[in-house]
Amino acid sequence: MSYERFIAWRHLRSKRTSFLSTITIIAILGVFLGVTALTSVVAVTGGFEEAFRERVLGVNSHLLVIKYGVDFRDYREIQEDIEQMEGVTATSPFVLHEMIATHGNVSAGILIKGIEPATAESVSDIPKYTLDEGAVAQLEFERFPPDGQVAQPKILLGQSLAERLGAEKGDLVQVTSPLESLDPGRWSSKGSSPSSRQFEVAGIYRSGFHQYDDRMVMVDYQALQDFFNQGDTVTGVDVRVEDVFAVGALADQLRRDLPEGRFRVMDWRQLNHNLFTSLGLQRLVLAVLFCFIVLVASFNIVCILIMIVLEKNKDIAILKSMGATNWGVMKTFIFQGAVVGFVGTVTGLVGGLAVCLGIKHTSFGLDPSIYMIDHLPVRIVAWEFLAVGLVAMIISLLATIGPSWWASRLNPVDGLRYD
Template identity: 70%
Template sequence: MSTYETFIAMRHLKNRRLSFLSTITIIAILGVFLGVMALTSVVAVTGGFQEAFRDRVLGVNSHILVIKFGIDFRDYKDIQKSLEAVPGVKATSPFIFHQMIATKGEKTTGILIKGVDPETARNVSDLPKYTPDPDSVLQLKFDRFPEDGVKAIPQILIGHTLAEKLDAKVGDEIQVTSPLESLDPDRWSSTEHKPSSRVFKVAGVYRSGFHEFDSRLVMTDYRALQDFFNQGDVVTGVDIRVDDVFDVASVGTLVKEVLPPGRFRVLDWRELNHNLFTSLGLQRLVLAVLFCFIVLVASFNIVCTLIMIVLDKQKDVAILKSMGATRAGILKIFVLEGLVIGAVGTINGLVGGFIVCHIIKRTDFGLDPSIYMIDHLPVRIDLMEFLAVGGVAMLICLLATLGPSWWASRLNPVEGLRYD
């Protein structure tokens, strides 16, 4: 763009002769600023929600589950060896999963108890990170067949919300009850069985930050659950951790290829939480589109500003054309003016959005985890997302300048000088 076009555009924006023009220009800049700031904040918060849920879900759980149809999964160790040879698989660990009832004193609540291998569980999940003592996971180890024949009380890990609900702390004993006496098909009969129960000792309290886990999920040694239900060496399934959490689909396909056909079901973390993440993604898209309308409305202020400048500068446009300025040159002048307004508003909006995001990160909004599933408002500041918001805002501002600029370039110089 030539020097005279830039010079004239800056003079128009700096003109103080008519105060309403400078005021409406400030309003246009302010509109873009507020729109960009709101949009960046919404994108950062909704992205933070997605990331927080993903981290919480994957923090306690594995990336892929392999579950055998039926309950007679005895060859899990051979299956583990086959799975660990699959490219992209980092580690495997067996697990058992049951719904039970936990009781301490007069307080009772339903729980989901997961039996894990204490020695390999840390390889497929980040559970030790959520406990004050990372070695508490190893304390879950249970000897089902001790040499002296005296079995120790099995240990469990419970979430902090569940601990508060039961008023339990490390070292306390909790009674766990199941309506099933045994899951071994050889012991099934037509006679009614009474619910079986066993005392577990609290080895540690974890805090994952995800209410659904902290209030219900309990961990213990899978051998303790085998002993509880009088089972043989059988498990529910195998946990798998992969190298790339976003590449679970392709790794899952390879896992299915090494498993005997028709006997196993393979589920990755996206399938297990499909509804949750689909809902979050849709919510983020809708909010981003809605807040884009704020920038769009602000762009109409740019249109009004340019129209007012064109009306006020008809004489100047006529003189420029009579001196040899082309239509393209006049078009560039007013496009540049609109882009300067948009750029000032966008840059300040991005800075304002960055500041707002940091304020949100440091503010306690008192979220109820039983409703929102997390206890704080997460924020993810992504440079590329901020640049994308800035790019969209500038594109909207550019489109807003084209109409008034084209009209200014089409003005007849004779009309502009007729009454002067």
């Protein structure tokens, strides 16, 4: 062991029997609390972002291709073209409208999405969220059955909406639209009454994302075509891709390949731009704020070193008179600060991990109407913990430079003048 580390270690020891002095323990505790808080915040904010992304991509597809107007009749050909693109795994047509659902005396505004049950599972994870197995398959509706007997159309409700309406599986829900038809050829200047139809509840889904569970419902897209007296037209095509984070490049390629001015292509980040932008900004701001906790804790290290320099003024002078270099003295105090920072950082990372595991295995219920999800999520990522540890160590080492440089510039004559 070099003399610098030996002397630094002796300085960190208490004058009495305890291993570390009180002030050293306080400094380590400050770094520990700062690192624990920072790792916990990074994990929780990352968990929120991941939870929202999973919910959004679980109910929706990765890409939407929408045709301007209400005459998207060539969607099958568009699907075939899209499916031939590299990186695309599946496509499915959809119809989307805003309507009103009524059960008993309770009504609620809904966003009704017509899906193709046979292909919906390939572009979303909605079957995984249904509380009744096979509910999505039960939505199938034959618009023109061979025997002429049109079956009762069925609907899939979100759990929050079902609770609000008081509807259960097998109940009939009245769906009403202010539009009698979406076919411009059937429009007239005469007033028309809203059209409505009853749908049987085929099942209930729970995505965990309040915005969907409280408003979005799903039916067979052919049932909506029949409801609005449409031909074989859809609103757009859902597209699922292999890499959700490379969806931007694929969206740009689709915009170039599809007829210009006729289609609108949106990926999942554009559809939820405000949500993910605010989450990212919130995560950055919180990380910066909690970095200041580590920064404040580092001032304890500065105080320790200054106090040691003042107390060991004579010892430093003796060392320098015996041949110790300025760099040797500086290294002595840098090592002391590094030990405090290292112990505080390592224990802080362990403490942060313990807090995150506690959150992960404890039910912290959230109000979904406020936070949009019903639990406190946490995401533990090794490189994020290492990054926090690296930042804490850098701050701790930077805090040692001033006092260490001051100690190295001490004149031996001044330290021994009155002895």
